[in-house]
Amino acid sequence: MTETIPQTEGHRWHDMGGxxxxxxxxxxxxxxxxxxxxxxxxxxCSAKGHFTVDGLRRVLEDMxxxxxxxxxxxxxxxASISQNLVEAGVLTTxxxxxxxxxxxxxxxxxxxASDG
Amino acid sequence: MDRRVRxxxxxxxxxxxxPAYLRGKCGVIERTLGPFPNPEQLAYRHKGRPLALxxxxxxxxEIWGDAAETPTDTVEAEIYAHWLEPADAA
Amino acid sequence: MPHDHHDHLSPSGHPFRADNDHxxxxxxxxxxxxxxxxxxxxVTTAAEIAGQIDAMDNRTPANGAAVVALxxxxxxxxxALQHDASMATAEMGFDIxxxxxxxxxxxAELHNIVVCTLCSCYPRNLLGLPPDWYKSRAYRSRTVRxxxxxxxxxxxxxPEATHIRVHDSTADxxxxxxxxxxxxxxxxxxxxxxxLVTRDSMVGTGLPKSPDALV
Numbered sequence: 549m550t551e552t553i554p555q556t557e558g559h560r561w562h563d564m565g566g567x568x569x570x571x572x573x574x575x576x577x578x579x580x581x582x583x584x585x586x587x588x589x590x591x592x593c594s595a596k597g598h599f600t601v602d603g604l605r606r607v608l609e610d611m612x613x614x615x616x617x618x619x620x621x622x623x624x625x626x627a628s629i630s631q632n633l634v635e636a637g638v639l640t641t642x643x644x645x646x647x648x649x650x651x652x653x654x655x656x657x658x659x660x661a662s663d664g
Numbered sequence: 665m666d667r668r669v670r671x672x673x674x675x676x677x678x679x680x681x682x683p684a685y686l687r688g689k690c691g692v693i694e695r696t697l698g699p700f701p702n703p704e705q706l707a708y709r710h711k712g713r714p715l716a717l718x719x720x721x722x723x724x725x726e727i728w729g730d731a732a733e734t735p736t737d738t739v740e741a742e743i744y745a746h747w748l749e750p751a752d753a754a
Numbered sequence: 755m756p757h758d759h760h761d762h763l764s765p766s767g768h769p770f771r772a773d774n775d776h777x778x779x780x781x782x783x784x785x786x787x788x789x790x791x792x793x794x795x796x797v798t799t800a801a802e803i804a805g806q807i808d809a810m811d812n813r814t815p816a817n818g819a820a821v822v823a824l825x826x827x828x829x830x831x832x833x834a835l836q837h838d839a840s841m842a843t844a845e846m847g848f849d850i851x852x853x854x855x856x857x858x859x860x861x862a863e864l865h866n867i868v869v870c871t872l873c874s875c876y877p878r879n880l881l882g883l884p885p886d887w888y889k890s891r892a893y894r895s896r897t898v899r900x901x902x903x904x905x906x907x908x909x910x911x912x913p914e915a916t917h918i919r920v921h922d923s924t925a926d927x928x929x930x931x932x933x934x935x936x937x938x939x940x941x942x943x944x945x946x947x948x949x950l951v952t953r954d955s956m957v958g959t960g961l962p963k964s965p966d967a968l969v
Contacts, residue, residue: 558675559684565871565922566685566728567895572907576885582782585789587883588806592798602707605873606679621874621889623781630788635709639791647787652778661778662786681925683871685898697854700926717925724899733900737918742925 561613562605582658583622590629599632607631667693668751669720671743679707682747686739690751691722694740702744716745809849813882817848818930819951821880823944825857826935839930843880853879858921859932860958865912867905867958868921868929869897875923877930881953888957898922908959921958931958938965 579587594601607628615624633639654661673688681703697719701712720743725735792798821843825832834842839855855877858866870876871894876884887893897904901918905911912918921929933955939947942965950967954960 556675556684558677560677563684563872564891564894565683565898567891569892569895572887572892572896572904573890574887574907576887579883582785584807584810585803586785587810588803589785589789589792589798591806591810592802593792596797598797599709600703600706602679602681602703603709606707608873609679616891619781622785623779626781626785626788630784633788633792638795638797639788643791644784644787647791648780648783651783651786651790656777658776658778658782658786661783663790681872683898683922683924685871697927703925717927719927721919728899731899733902734914734918737901737920739898739920739922741922742927744925 560609561616562609579622582662586622586626586629590625593629593633593638598636598638603632603635604628669693669718669743669748670751671720672747672749674747679704682743683741685727686720686722686741686743689722689726691720691726694719694721697742700744702746717742718745718748719743720748810878810883813848813879815881815951815953815956816948817843818877818881818953818956819948820944821846821848821857821930822932822951822956823948825859825932826939826947827944832932835932848880850879853877854927855880855930856921856927857930857932858919860934862934863915864917864919865958866919866921866929866931867897867901868923868931869894870923871895871898872924875928877928877956879928880930881956885953905959908954910959910961931956933962936962936965 590601590604593599594604604625608624611619611624611627619627630639630644634641634644651661668690669692670690671682671686671688675684675687695718696716698717699714700717702715703712706712719740721738721740723735724732724737724739727739789803793800821835824846825835831842834845835857836859839857840850840853842857843850843855860866868876870888874884874889874894876888878884893904898920901920902912905918923929933951935947936950939950950962950965952960952963955962
């Protein structure tokens with residue numbers, strides 16, 4: 549690999565085909581429970597018609613380029629799921645914020661703060 | 665079915681499933697699928713217009729020119745009908 | 755891979771991801787909030803979420819390996835798989851949901867490899883969730899441009915005469931590679947054949963194990 553493709557104006561960061569990049573990182577990890585829950589929420593909400601996988605992708609793509617390195621895969625997903633549910637009128641931003649504050653009061657770890 | 669097509673070289677902002685590296689490139693339709701709803705509308709909570717989805721085969725030489733790793737290797741991608749025009753179009 | 759900290763490795767040998775015992779992150783709090791609110795509003799239930807997680811956990815590369823082994827041994831199934839891979843795998847009993855699948859066959863002359871340059875489309879409803887590398891910038895960027903160099907990093911070197919066909923999963927279809935059946939496996943059972951089929955061989959970044967591996 550020698551050069552990156554020209555970054556034409558309008559070329560978006562998620563559209564990675566042909567870009568310059570290093571070696572493929574071969575390390576893998578097992579998904580945590582909270583990550584599996586995010587995945588399940590996406591499948592269930594889209595199956596029930598609240599938003600589409602393209603709605604999920606649209607919000608992911610509108611994130612700043614740095615989000616790909618700064619957030620993990622399922623961190624980006626839950627952010628997008630949350631925004632899509634607000635757009636769909638299923639949840640409000642206020643109730644999400646109120647609930648997050650209550651959750652953060654419950655305990656210092658995911659296990660303590662999550663009922664499940 | 666050896667229909668040669670060119671991918672439109674448009675660069676609008678917004679949610680699009682046509683990768684930038686294939687825009688403006690010519691290929692051959694390998695098979696046609698669908699119709700599927702237009703993801704560019706689905707992404708914004710609209711009903712998607714049904715579109716044919718073409719699997720288009722491109723050579724590495726067509727996509728990458730002299731920089732191609734092996735010019736005769738190929739890439740196939742699914743491109744919605746509205747992004748394709750006949751390859752002989754100006 | 756570390757060898758002296760087995761308590762930090764899962765049964766599959768991978769490190770556990772930060773989870774229950776780590777400080778609650780902002781995004782984890784968001785997941786809990788969204789999940790609880792969706793349950794309270796009757797959009798879903800805790801049981802439905804748990805069921806969905808179980809269903810996904812039960813989707814593993816072993817499913818795909820069974821599909822490949824059947825394609826290697828049953829010409830009618832192989833034809834059905836080429837005609838409509840979604841229907842053929844569903845008829846085997848796999849719950850692939852609404853996934854639309856295409857099976858692409860490797861031969862002595864042709865090697866197929868699958869990528870999603872735009873996001874991380876993967877035949878998850880058959881093989882389970884994709885490995886981290888499949889979602890990496892490096893794999894997504896380079897596979898459509900220099901598949902042979904990418905393959906070399908996976909330990910696969912193909913003759914220059916072997917044609918490489920990269921499938922970019924840009925839209926509604928998902929892809930499974932049917933690797934070429936290894937020589938020296940005549941008369942093998944479907945189970946033994948399936949044991950040769952790795953996840954990577956069904957993405958196209960690997961080849962089946964050598965028959966010697968099972969002896």
